[in-house]
Amino acid sequence: MAEHITLEVVTPEKYVVSEEVQIVAAPGLFGEFGVLTGHTPFMTALKTGTVRYTDANGSEHHVFVSGGFAEALPDKVTVLAESAERRRDIDLERALAAKERAEKRLAEERTRDEIEFTRARIALERAINRIRLAKTRKQ
Amino acid sequence: MPTLKDIENKIKAVKKTQQITKAMNMVAASRLRGSQTTMEAFRPYAGKFAEVLGSLAERAEEGANPLLVPRETVKSIHIVLCTSDRGLCGGFNTNLIHRAEKLTAEKQQGNPTVSFTCFGKKGRDWARKARQTITEEHVGIVGTQFGFNVAATAGRKLVEGFLQGEFDEVHVVYAEFLSMARQLPVAKQLLPIPPIEKVEEQDREKAAAYLPEHICEPSPEQLLGEMLPRNVYVQLYSALLETSTSEHAARMMAMDNATKACKDMLENLTLIYNKARQAAITAELMDIVGGAEALRG
Numbered sequence: 001m002a003e004h005i006t007l008e009v010v011t012p013e014k015y016v017v018s019e020e021v022q023i024v025a026a027p028g029l030f031g032e033f034g035v036l037t038g039h040t041p042f043m044t045a046l047k048t049g050t051v052r053y054t055d056a057n058g059s060e061h062h063v064f065v066s067g068g069f070a071e072a073l074p075d076k077v078t079v080l081a082e083s084a085e086r087r088r089d090i091d092l093e094r095a096l097a098a099k100e101r102a103e104k105r106l107a108e109e110r111t112r113d114e115i116e117f118t119r120a121r122i123a124l125e126r127a128i129n130r131i132r133l134a135k136t137r138k139q
Numbered sequence: 140m141p142t143l144k145d146i147e148n149k150i151k152a153v154k155k156t157q158q159i160t161k162a163m164n165m166v167a168a169s170r171l172r173g174s175q176t177t178m179e180a181f182r183p184y185a186g187k188f189a190e191v192l193g194s195l196a197e198r199a200e201e202g203a204n205p206l207l208v209p210r211e212t213v214k215s216i217h218i219v220l221c222t223s224d225r226g227l228c229g230g231f232n233t234n235l236i237h238r239a240e241k242l243t244a245e246k247q248q249g250n251p252t253v254s255f256t257c258f259g260k261k262g263r264d265w266a267r268k269a270r271q272t273i274t275e276e277h278v279g280i281v282g283t284q285f286g287f288n289v290a291a292t293a294g295r296k297l298v299e300g301f302l303q304g305e306f307d308e309v310h311v312v313y314a315e316f317l318s319m320a321r322q323l324p325v326a327k328q329l330l331p332i333p334p335i336e337k338v339e340e341q342d343r344e345k346a347a348a349y350l351p352e353h354i355c356e357p358s359p360e361q362l363l364g365e366m367l368p369r370n371v372y373v374q375l376y377s378a379l380l381e382t383s384t385s386e387h388a389a390r391m392m393a394m395d396n397a398t399k400a401c402k403d404m405l406e407n408l409t410l411i412y413n414k415a416r417q418a419a420i421t422a423e424l425m426d427i428v429g430g431a432e433a434l435r436g
Contacts, residue, residue, distance in 0.1 A: 008187075010183050010184045010187055011184060011287075012180075012181050012184045012185075012286075012287035012373070012376060013177075013180055013181070013286065013287065014180045015180075015183060028356055029356060029357065030356050030357070040354060041353040041354065042353060042354045042355075042356075043191070043195070043353045043354070043355050043356070043362060044355070044356035044357075044362075045356070045357070045362060045365050069191065069362070069365070069366065071191055071353075078187055078191070080184065080187055080188055080191065082287065082291070082369075
């Protein structure tokens, strides 16, 4: 059995990750799961959060994902996400601004449209996850 | 008979037009490169998405999702018409609008009401003139660089409209980018989602060996429910990208032809100009010679 698995993180805009890795951990809808080589075929929706993986050289990487699905095969993990960024590519300023915006909207919309409310809540969740991940960067 | 001055002015005008068409050609070429890159970047996602969706559809129950079920009577049809915002791109928009007209004609059985979502100014203007119902219009998107969320927002409304029974069928009319010289107007059904291509019969055994039952979280039906609306956004996004790329290609071709036509015209005009100038000189010479002869007596 191969020693490494191929990890692919794809968004409509680009290939975010495509490399050989040792282990992948992703935030599944029912909790975080880890994938090593030889995993049983598995498919799940993902929560907004962080996909972590250890590359072939043993260093750890973090990728923010939101609105995605993951498919694990014995030798391959595919993550399809609506948006995904490596930790170093996260725009902290923008995320902070988005957080503020979402909070303001939540405060306003609370009594109004339910769809608007949910949308703002999801935006807030995305922003918070981005910020949390960006803050773990080495300065 | 135009005077020399007239012809000269005409030549100047044509030269200026040629400069403009040449510049537009180059602008279109660079934009084309941009949207082609976006299209290429999207391809892996679309491919993977179709793959995963196909293997899910394989195992989900028939009619597991309302988005898959055709309505028995189709009372209202919704058409998403993708055209460009700007003209000067040959028959590009006309062809797309013809395709939309043809689609409406085909669907006349049962006399359904037809409504439109228009991407692009040209299609919207046509729909207004033809007194069609326009549910939504998006101007300033086709032909620019736009993100997936544009398609997602518009797609979400289509899915909601379908589920609430506002539309019984949703189609998209767009220009498929075949090559630089060929863009084909295409009509595709978005909703209900046409049967998803399952794994080919002969490949099935191979696939079964390679793809034993997946464990799914949540159940395949629920996952499918999550993925199907997104499939609509994916289709819509790809239609918009194709249309954008096609628009630039069509404009490039049109401007190239215009530049060539200008060149031909300039050649002709220069010829006429030279002839006229020669004729004038000859006439003047005749005058002088005639005058001199007369003086000599």
